[in-house]
Amino acid sequence: MNLIKLDAIESTNDFLKEMSRSQIVENFTVVIAKNQTKGKGQMGATWETESGKNLIMSILVKEVLKDIDEIFHLNVAVALSVIKALEPLNLPKLSIKWPNDIMAENKKIGGILIENSFKSDNKIESIIGIGLNVNQINFDNLPKASSLSLLKEKEFDLNEILEKLFFQIKKQCSLLLSNQHDFLWNEYHKNLFKLNTPIAFSDNENNQFMGIIQGVNFEGRLEVLLNDDSVKTFGVKEIQMLF
Incomplete structure (x- = not known):
């Protein structure tokens, strides 16, 4: 080394x-x-x-x-x-x-x-x-x-x-x-934290919502299952986990 x-x-x-x-x-x-x-x-x-x-x-x-x-x-x-x-x-x-x-x-x-x-x-x-x-x-x-x-x-x-x-x-x-x-x-x-677990999030406009982490895509964006059963991806500056 x-x-x-x-x-x-x-x-x-x-x-x-x-x-x-x-x-x-x-x-x-x-x-x-x-x-x-x-x-x-x-x-x-x-x-x-x-x-x-x-x-x-x-x-x-x-x-x-x-x-x-x-x-x-x-x-x-x-x-x-x-x-x-x-x-x-x-x-x-x-x-x-x-x-x-x-x-x-x-x-x-x-x-x-x-x-x-x-x-x-x-x-x-x-x-x-x-x-x-x-x-x-x-x-x-x-x-x-x-x-x-x-x-x-x-x-x-x-x-x-x-x-x-x-x-x-x-x-x-x-x-x-x-x-x-x-x-x-x-x-x-x-090893992903809170994978497939309901968790609260806040977006960059301080709107809070619930979602379930589905994974991370090859671009590094977080994939979240929302209440309407749609899956949305978020970048690093677009979302924050509340736990």
Whole structure:
């Protein structure tokens, strides 16, 4: 593993992105930080963490995605990588909340942010940011957050979790490269949070409604069965789960 360790950084994603702009960076290079002052989440949300308590990492992935239509395949592979890495810990109700949150017992324990760039040779380069709550036990004003330590009542070795996660990312990416998309998507749906369960939603105009998650399509849109028996798809900025 080509690993770069930092004490404090605004964003590991931004650091790795800038590094790849200025030099040739080995595929699957990993950057980790003890503290991240401007961590980013979906739709510009911030992610705050206690220094040295959690796994804060970014990994460069290139030569995996072949074209723009495969963008969400990588999201699927990475989310599954986190699930597979954590499965041996026997966390309660481990699941993937669309589009990129990692849940355990209805609490968020991690998040993923993938930033893709398209090079002049039409190749796609991806910076995968993963934040995983490991040994942090205080989550003031975050009632839906938890950590591995809180769930299992013990401390974990961050390096061991990093190694397991790195192994799984390379493994799931190899499945992508060998065109095993159907297998990855089947595994993704098996682990999808609230699949086939009635749940309340809010749209971008704050209208609330009930629906049943049917799955996620290849474009990364959530498929929801509505009360009138129609199935509607929603993008990331169009809908929010209320639970």
